[in-house]
Amino acid sequence: QKEVEQNSGPLSVPEGAIASLNCTYSDRGSQSFFWYRQYSGKSPELIMFIYSNGDKEDGRFTAQLNKASQYVSLLIRDSQPSDSATYLCAPNTGFQKLVFGTGTRLLVSP
């Protein structure tokens, strides 16, 4: 079983819709979870992180965490073409190792 699993996509949504990105992880000791965005040809950059069960909102972005199900998701409301990118999930297991999912490619069409 992979440490972090994401659907590679592409996930295609129309402009203004809600995009839902999902991630499952195998290490139950994971303490916090990070969502990174990577534009084509660029390096990943942090969007948000979450460490408590439930929802965390930041502008148009909402991260959802369910530790019992080992599941974390990212919702993007009012999706814009500028949101088109690859979204990477990374759990913080409390150890130094930092492993990413393969990422989900999101395409937002005008």
Place this chain on the structure above:
Amino acid sequence: DVKVTQSSRYLVKRTGEKVFLECVQDMDHENMFWYRQDPGLGLRLIYFSYDVKMKEKGDIPEGYSVSREKKERFSLILESASTNQTSMYLCASSLLGGLNTEAFFGQGTRLTVV
């Protein structure tokens, strides 16, 4: 702002050459990481280090070694470059411990081995 700088943006090397990729961070981070990124395979961890002179293997260490003689610098070494090591290499750094261990990335080095 945290700055992670990789020594080269593009690099072309010949098969069998010894290749050094350098990474420097200016935020006194304990953790440093080397990844390679290939289409469809995502970011794969090669090696990481949580302290000077300390190193740990990641998921794909074969064919690579690393060096961390100073806290701010983490070098990736390809002992004898091969064509299957053609890839984008990304360096990252982060704080050690706590809940928010955000990783900051360098701009990447696109290595081509011919």
